[in-house]
Amino acid sequence: MDFEYSEKVNGLISQVKRFMEIHVFPNENAMQAQIAENPWSTPPLLDELKALAKQQGLWNLFMPASYGEFSGGLTNLEYAPLAEEMGKVHWAPEVFNCAAPDTGNMEVLAKYGNKVQQEKWLKPLLAGEIRSAFAMTEPEVASSDATNIETLIEKDGDEYVINGRKFYISGACRAQCEILIVMGKTDPTNENRHIQQSQILVPTNTPGVNIVRPMHVFGYSDAPEGHAEIIFDNVRVPASNIIAGEGRGFEIAQGRLGPGRIHHCMRSIGAAQRALDMMCKRVNEREVFGAPMIKNQSVREDIALSACQIEQARLMTLKAAQKMDTVGNKEAKDLIAMIKIVAPNMALDVLDRAIQIHGALGVSQDTFLAHMYAGLRTLRLADGPDQVHMMQLGRNLARQFQ
Missing domain, CATH: 1.20.140.10 (Butyryl-CoA Dehydrogenase, subunit A, domain 3)
Known part of the structure; x- marks a missing residue:
């Protein structure tokens, strides 16, 4: 195995390290102060740093080269030392648009989303203009077995109706979180438990999406993203919001x-x-x-x-x-x-x-x-x-x- 990096990647490692030293580490206290002032909104300082990182080309580095037009141009191996540097500060990955849950959601939309979904949601995420969340975990079932998920996604004409309760939905507390990828069951009685589930796009401002509270982690609220408890109460979205078709959740x-x-x-x-x-x-x-x-x-x-x-x-x-x-x-x-x-x-x-x-x-x-x-x-x-x-x-x- 050859873990020696190319000149390009070594240059990126140096760039990320320098960015962290100049812009991230010195601003840890200032960032926390801004979060304390307005916990559930992106701090102005974070937006400033994102713009600076984007200007320097330190942007969307996580997306593997296999994703073509949506790629950051690196392999997983090449991204590893960059992610390691970002991991030294809790909020640093977002500066480079490399933060979960957006990273996973962007990969889902790039791999499984259709052109309309990519245009409406993937491109703004890639641009760092909005945030997103992935709603899978539920309090009433052992969600480590995803086939247990009980949220219902029922077809009604040209819409789906969603009912269920989720919690620890990271990112959903933030004001800038505009889209949820929700996992639930469209075919709960199917004998094959692995095709009962589907995933669907739900804008956070949809009527019936009730963000109840931020769940704490050992006493930390993890603002501004938070980990929301969400109740979906007869939430209606267009049938075109289903990702890749029913049964593929x-x-x-x-x-x-x-x-x-x-x-x-x-x-x-x-x-x-x-x-x-x-x-x-x-x-x-x-x-x-x-x-x-x-x-x-x-x-x-x-x-x-x-x-x-x-x-x-x-x-x-x-x-x-x-x-x-x-x-x-x-x-x-x-x-x-x-x-x-x-x-x-x-x-x-x-x-x-x-x-x-x-x-x-x-x-x-x-x-x-x-x-x-x-x-x-x-x-x-x-x-x-x-x-x-x-x-x-x-x-x-x-x-x-x-």
Whole structure:
């Protein structure tokens, strides 16, 4: 495997790093202050940084080259080091129009959407003019098994009527979120549970779309995007809003989540690397019991083990990305599952050590550590819990010996 990057990609890595150093890291406190003033709207500073990144060509880098006219021109492997840099700050991916859930929704519309849907929704998303959300998870059923989804999407003439309750719908609390991709059942009695579901486009201003509240994550509201609870009460949309036709919802969900999972892993590595860098700086500057912290054996071991874990996860991520590029997402599913299990747990280990080394400061709002820890702990549930990935991975591996 060759993980050496081209001159073009190395140039982009340098550009993203420089952008982060000049425009993102120095503005972390200012961004939080603006969010506090108006929690559920895009901060003006974020819009300014987006315009600057777009001007510099650091835009839509996530979209694989296989998407043709909609592509950012990079492979998954080439995007990996860029996503890692973005992952060092919670809101940074949006600066480059590379933030979930928009990334997954853009890929869905590029792959499965028709020309009208692409013109109306994909192009504004690619331009960073609007935001979107993906409404799948439900509170009443185990949503890690997508065939359990109970929201009903019923045909009525030239419309569909949607009824159901969703929660933890990331992005839907924001004022700029204009479109939802909603997953529900159009054929709930079909004997094949995998073709009962469909996905449909629902503008957030449609009558009957009731955004009830933002769900918290370990006490964090994650404004401005939030994680909404939504009730769909006799929501009517045109039949033309169905994506790729009835019965393809499960297929679309699986196609959407593969790339999304590895993007999360790429960003997790960036978060862990930033935590390790902070540890190294802290232990050289902080004195305990009359000597720098770095003199303590346990501190040295924490740093060494963290570096080993990060590099292991980084290499596994690159291998998975390369396989996605060369043989496709389906053939790479086992490696994607492996890294989705490994990367969030690795990052949590590293962040936990960084928090311990920073003491009280580590659990405060004065570093990124506590909030990032909460987000990464949630990642062990998002896009499929660890247990589901391990169950399916174990099944796939054992099948080779039947």
